[in-house]
Amino acid sequence: MKFLRDLIVVFLLVLVACVSVVGIMVEFPFTMGALKRIPDMGNAIVAAWRTGHGLFWMWTGAFTGILVLIGINLSLTRRHTSIDIETEEGRVSIMDTAIKRYVVRALGEVPGVTTRRVTLRQGRGGLRVDLLCQVKSHDRLPDIKNRMTERVRAALTEDLGITSIAAIDVVIQEFEVRAKSEPVSASPSGAVVADSKDLDLPTEPTAPGDGSTAYGVGRSLDSEKFVIHEQDDGSVSSTGVETVGSPDTPGSGEKS
Structure with missing residues (x-):
């Protein structure tokens, strides 16, 4: 539905742009020199559009597209x-917004994890959970990932009773290994939500803690290239590029 809506919006924008250009050409007020040909070109385009009731079908299509667009928006607004x-x-039916809130609170118990987005998808194999997070921790990334997925799985299965879970996919947007001397603790009010709009749900205000988005010098992972996947059978795969360095001592490495 959203793809169809975006397609109709693009079509209407292109149509409005074309009609605007032709309208400017027809009503072009300057007729000096070569500019006097512009109104004639605009009128020629309009005459060509009128062939075979072209203008009628164009405006009919635009009007129909607007009606369909309104219907899709109403459908997406009312659909829960x-x-x-x-x-x-x-x-028992649980709204997806309630499940997202609960997952955010559950991840708040994992130290150093900042939850940016939770996406739920219902498929044939069960519920798929996509997590977009930022991580600051003393521990290795696989250990952090295991704690995150175990906590989310426990929250869904034991607390909410959702036993059919197809997979839990974790996308690390930013990762930092802190020195042992730097404290890393869970936010007292739950997971820190860096951008509540990404969650597509109203979020309770959280007190700023160590899970803020300010990052010091350390090891980091490319946010768009590192993904951890855990399937229901327990298998794990990851892909990504790791960069190691600081502003004074650059370095790089690869991990896949």
Whole structure:
């Protein structure tokens, strides 16, 4: 639905741009020298559009596109995604926004993790959870990843009763290994949400803590190239590029 909406928006923008250019040409007020040909060119384009009722179909298509766009926006606004859980007493539906909030709070118990976005997708194999996080920790990345996925899985299965989980994918937007002397602790109010709009849900205010987005000198991972995937069978794969260095001592390395 969103792809169709974006496609219609692009079509309408292109149509408005073309009509605007032709309108400017037809009503061009300057007729000195070579500029006097511009209104004639505009009128010629309009005459060509009128052939075979071209203008009629163009405006009809634009009007139809606007109606479809309004309908899609209303549908996306009113549609609420929920996860159904079967119990002995019946079915329980949990709104996806409530699940996202709970996952954010659960990740707040993992020291040094800043949650930026939580995405839920319901597929044939079960619920897929995509996490976009920033990490500052003394520990190795695989250990942090294991704590994150274990905490999210426990929150979904044990606390909420969602047992059908296809995969938990973790995207590390920024990673830093801090020195042992630097403290790393979980935020007292839960996970620090760097950008609440990315979560697509209202977020409770959080007190600034060590999970803020300010980063010191250390090891970092490219935010768009490092991804950890954990499937339901326990297998783990990762891809990415690691850079090591500081403003005074540059260095680099690769990890895949």
